[in-house]
Amino acid sequence: MLEVRDLHVQFHGVDHEAVRGISFTVENGEILGLVGESGSGKTVTAMVISALLGADRAAIRGRIVLDGVDLLSAAGSTIHQVQGKDICVVFQEPMSAMDPVMRIGPQVEECLRLHTKLNKAERRARALQALRDAELQDAEAIYEKYPHELSGGMLQRVMIAAAIISRPKLLLADEPTTALDVTVQAQILALLKRLNEERGMSILFISHNLNVVRKLCRRVAVMEKGRIVETADTEAVFYHPQADYTKRLIAAIPTRRKLHDG
Amino acid sequence: MRYAAKKLAMMLLTMVIVSFLAFLAFQIIPGDPTARLLGADATTESVAALRAELGLDRPFFARYGAWMQGALRGDFGRSYSYAMPVSELLAGKIGITALLTAVSFLLIVLVSLPTGVLLCARERPGLDRAANAVNQIIMAVPPFFTGILMTLVFGLMLRWFVPGSFVSPSEDFWRSTAYLFFPALAIALPRIAMTVKMLRASVRGELDKDYVRTAYSRGNSRWQALYRHVLRNAVVPTVAFLAMAAADLVAGSVVIEQVFSVPGLGRLLLTSIANRDYPVVQAIVVILALWVVLVNGGADLLNQRLDPRLRLS
Numbered sequence: 247m248l249e250v251r252d253l254h255v256q257f258h259g260v261d262h263e264a265v266r267g268i269s270f271t272v273e274n275g276e277i278l279g280l281v282g283e284s285g286s287g288k289t290v291t292a293m294v295i296s297a298l299l300g301a302d303r304a305a306i307r308g309r310i311v312l313d314g315v316d317l318l319s320a321a322g323s324t325i326h327q328v329q330g331k332d333i334c335v336v337f338q339e340p341m342s343a344m345d346p347v348m349r350i351g352p353q354v355e356e357c358l359r360l361h362t363k364l365n366k367a368e369r370r371a372r373a374l375q376a377l378r379d380a381e382l383q384d385a386e387a388i389y390e391k392y393p394h395e396l397s398g399g400m401l402q403r404v405m406i407a408a409a410i411i412s413r414p415k416l417l418l419a420d421e422p423t424t425a426l427d428v429t430v431q432a433q434i435l436a437l438l439k440r441l442n443e444e445r446g447m448s449i450l451f452i453s454h455n456l457n458v459v460r461k462l463c464r465r466v467a468v469m470e471k472g473r474i475v476e477t478a479d480t481e482a483v484f485y486h487p488q489a490d491y492t493k494r495l496i497a498a499i500p501t502r503r504k505l506h507d508g
Numbered sequence: 509m510r511y512a513a514k515k516l517a518m519m520l521l522t523m524v525i526v527s528f529l530a531f532l533a534f535q536i537i538p539g540d541p542t543a544r545l546l547g548a549d550a551t552t553e554s555v556a557a558l559r560a561e562l563g564l565d566r567p568f569f570a571r572y573g574a575w576m577q578g579a580l581r582g583d584f585g586r587s588y589s590y591a592m593p594v595s596e597l598l599a600g601k602i603g604i605t606a607l608l609t610a611v612s613f614l615l616i617v618l619v620s621l622p623t624g625v626l627l628c629a630r631e632r633p634g635l636d637r638a639a640n641a642v643n644q645i646i647m648a649v650p651p652f653f654t655g656i657l658m659t660l661v662f663g664l665m666l667r668w669f670v671p672g673s674f675v676s677p678s679e680d681f682w683r684s685t686a687y688l689f690f691p692a693l694a695i696a697l698p699r700i701a702m703t704v705k706m707l708r709a710s711v712r713g714e715l716d717k718d719y720v721r722t723a724y725s726r727g728n729s730r731w732q733a734l735y736r737h738v739l740r741n742a743v744v745p746t747v748a749f750l751a752m753a754a755a756d757l758v759a760g761s762v763v764i765e766q767v768f769s770v771p772g773l774g775r776l777l778l779t780s781i782a783n784r785d786y787p788v789v790q791a792i793v794v795i796l797a798l799w800v801v802l803v804n805g806g807a808d809l810l811n812q813r814l815d816p817r818l819r820l821s
């Protein structure tokens with residue numbers, strides 16, 4: 247469904263590439279994990295796929311094909327049609343990712359306002375449904391609130407509601423749980439898994455934590471310094487890592503025992 | 509509610525302090541109103557008699573107390589040099605200066621908000637530099653000079669208006685407003701430049717924030733992201749700035765009323781200071797202070813409407 251071929255990204259004024267020719271695919275209804283340590287190029291990859299990083303800031307080569315359409319060579323108007331309709335993004339920091347002076351409701355509805363002809367009442371009904379789908383109680387009250395009145399976990403659910411409201415083909419989740427505490431983290435992961443199973447929505451799930459990826463993804467791509475060093479079944483990667491880098495990544499996972507030992 | 513009460517108390521306190529300081533200032537600065545009224549060759553007796561009549565022989569605090577009591581009822585005493593109550597004297601002038609300030613403020617808002625945002629609508633370094641240069645120049649030219657230039661060009665050469673032909677707004681509101689356009693523009697120009705600069709910096713800062721990236725990710729164009737999300741966020745710091753501008757527009761009008769021969773509060777203030785007409789000066793100072801206090805209070809309220817995080821419980 248999404249096919250990334252030989253993608254290169256080099257920021258203007260930087261003498262090396264942030265992404266050095268990566269290729270991977272996300273199948274229909276699949277959650278693909280993308281792991282790698284800080285600075286390996288995961289966010290840059292997601293930004294290019296969602297067209298948030300463009301030619302004005304970096305030189306970009308390769309192909310990004312969504313259902314037969316190459317997004318890198320598509321016109322600007324086509325891109326705006328894909329953003330928020332076929333591809334939606336959930337970011338790491340829900341608080342800063344939301345407009346602080348706009349109520350939750352209009353923010354959740356925004357994709358519908360931009361991509362459908364639904365009227366206000368219809369949009370509101372869909373927004374309330376999306377908030378409930380994201381497992382938020384009391385959707386009516388939340389609809390009227392401002393971001394600073396909600397907790398981080400609730401805000402991330404709101405962001406997920408805003409991202410799934412237009413039923414996108416692909417959800418890009420860039421470390422969506424890193425900013426949250428552990429119990430909330432598990433709930434958000436379960437929510438993403440449920441949405442994927444119930445709706446067949448494909449997800450590219452980005453994380454620096456192989457353990458988190460393991461709970462969610464059947465397949466994982468391991469990224470190191472702008473390259474993908476290994477793409478395989480998550481369990482296989484976990485128990486039989488091929489690349490040295492992956493081995494180090496696994497060794498770096500804080501297990502309970504290690505934590506207890508100090 | 510408690511916040512509002514506190515705010516109101518602060519406003520009142522400000523007013524009291526300002527009026528007291530103004531009163532004190534006229535106590536201290538040299539020059540006696542009786543000398544102006546009676547001339548240089550007045551006898552000591554006639555001076556003493558006039559001082560008693562005006563109440564100038566009473567102790568400072570007694571006079572301030574009496575003035576305060578009157579002011580609370582809207583009675584600012586009688587003018588020394590014009591034979592009429594101060595309130596009557598001011599009534600005709602306030603409208604003129606208020607109109608001048610209003611036209612000027614409207615110009616600032618109507619020109620600088622769209623300009624500031626439009627300049628950010630696209631990344632254009634060349635346009636940016638040009639706008640910056642123009643801004644710097646406009647900011648540097650003082651309104652009295654712009655005023656003289658406008659009188660020369662639009663008044664004497666192009667004859668778009670006749671300098672000195674001001675009619676009071678109570679006689680012909682629209683003619684009055686039309687005459688005030690150029691003086692209003694003269695005071696507004698440097699403040700427009702400052703507001704544009706301020707707003708542009710503010711919009712720039714907002715454009716880098718994460719919520720703008722979110723807006724793009726949903727399919728907003730740059731323009732849509734600007735007016736749906738960025739503008740409201742960027743305007744909040746600008747509102748406080750505009751309030752300051754509105755407050756000091758009145759100070760600007762003092763000068764510009766001279767240049768364009770507009771018989772407003774500013775001209776009255778200058779002549780009254782020269783005449784040591786304390787009741788008039790005192791009243792004008794209090795009115796200006798009230799204006800500043802009200803404008804700032806209004807800006808606070810507006811910002812709380814714009815930014816929910818400022819709404820304190």
Ligand SMILES: Nc1ncnc2c1ncn2[C@@H]1O[C@H](COP(=O)(O)OP(=O)(O)OP(=O)(O)O)[C@@H](O)[C@H]1O
Pocket residue numbers: 257260264282283284285286287288289290291454
């Ligand atoms: N705007 C930019 N200009 C120049 N270089 C950038 C820019 N953004 C990112 N980079 C560089 O690109 C590389 C990849 O960054 P990226 O943010 O994709 O890492 P990441 O894998 O998402 O890391 P993290 O786990 O910390 O989020 C880094 O070396 C970074 O310095």
Ligand SMILES: [Mg+2]
Pocket residue numbers: 288289290420
């Ligand atoms: Mg990242």
